[in-house]
Amino acid sequence: MRKKQIIVHDLMQKHYVYTLTEPVGRNFDPEFNPELTPAEMLALGVFGGKYLTDCKQEFPATWFKHAKLCHDRHNPKLNFFGVNASQSLAIWREKGWIHPDDPRGWFQWYCRYYLGRRHPDDARQIRRWRAVRRHIAQIKHHCLRADWSCHRRQRQALLHWAYDSREI
Numbered sequence: 081m082r083k084k085q086i087i088v089h090d091l092m093q094k095h096y097v098y099t100l101t102e103p104v105g106r107n108f109d110p111e112f113n114p115e116l117t118p119a120e121m122l123a124l125g126v127f128g129g130k131y132l133t134d135c136k137q138e139f140p141a142t143w144f145k146h147a148k149l150c151h152d153r154h155n156p157k158l159n160f161f162g163v164n165a166s167q168s169l170a171i172w173r174e175k176g177w178i179h180p181d182d183p184r185g186w187f188q189w190y191c192r193y194y195l196g197r198r199h200p201d202d203a204r205q206i207r208r209w210r211a212v213r214r215h216i217a218q219i220k221h222h223c224l225r226a227d228w229s230c231h232r233r234q235r236q237a238l239l240h241w242a243y244d245s246r247e248i
Contacts, residue, residue, distance in 0.1 A: 086195075091134045092183045100196035104140075108193075112206045114242030118191045122147035126240050127166055128154035131187055139191060160246070161228065165236035177208070190242060212241040219248045 088096040105117065116124070122132070122143055129150035136144055148158040156164040172178050172185050179201045182189040189205045215234045223230030225248065235245035 084196075086138060086197075088135075088138055090138065096181065098181070098192060098197045098199070101198050102196040104196055105194055106196075109202065109206055112193075112209060114190070114209070115244040115247075116239070116242045118187075118194050119143040119145075119147075121187070121239060121242060122149070124148075124160045124239055125158045126160070126236075127187065128156050128164065129158035130154040131184065132191070135188075139195070143191075159236050160239055161232040161236040163232045163236055165233045165240060179204075187240065209241055212238065212243065216243065216245075216248060219245065223248070 084100045086098050086100065088094075088098075108114075118139070119142060123146040125148040129148050130153065132139065132144075132147075133149050133151045150158055154164070154166065156162065159165065169178075169185065178185055179189070181199065181201065182192065186205060186208060189199070189201065190209075192199070193202065193205075215238050219231050219234055219238075226246070228235065228246070235248070238245035238248075
């Protein structure tokens with residue numbers, strides 16, 4: 081594969097450059113097997129539609145073809161389960177969950193990883209992704225299968241982490 085450089089110019093990053101070293105959607109760490117692609121997540125409705133609204137030039141146009149986006153504000157009605165399951169970026173920063181190269185957080189890291197970027201922060205982000213699995217067990221224990229009205233916030237949060245909670 082020929083390496084490709086991406087230069088980012090958006091509201092949160094100027095002149096950030098990264099290199100794609102793997103084919104799109106392939107060669108993931110064996111510990112990382114997300115159930116949803118970034119395009120599927122955006123089409124289902126995640127992060128109240130506010131995520132990546134100024135980043136369309138960085139990512140494939142096909143990711144945004146069916147995306148539920150809101151340029152003005154976070155709108156929980158756009159989320160698949162219709163609820164807010166997000167914490168503010170300020171809280172993520174306060175807890176030390178944000179790496180400077182991915183100032184929007186985990187989903188930005190995942191989008192870039194999916195495109196083929198590999199980064200020193202990969203192992204930490206994959207550990208964080210795996211830790212979210214605890215919510216799957218809670219839904220399975222407390223909800224009937226495919227009862228989307230049960231634990232809607234947890235189900236939405238799982239969607240935010242590329243777990244397909246519609247199938248639980």
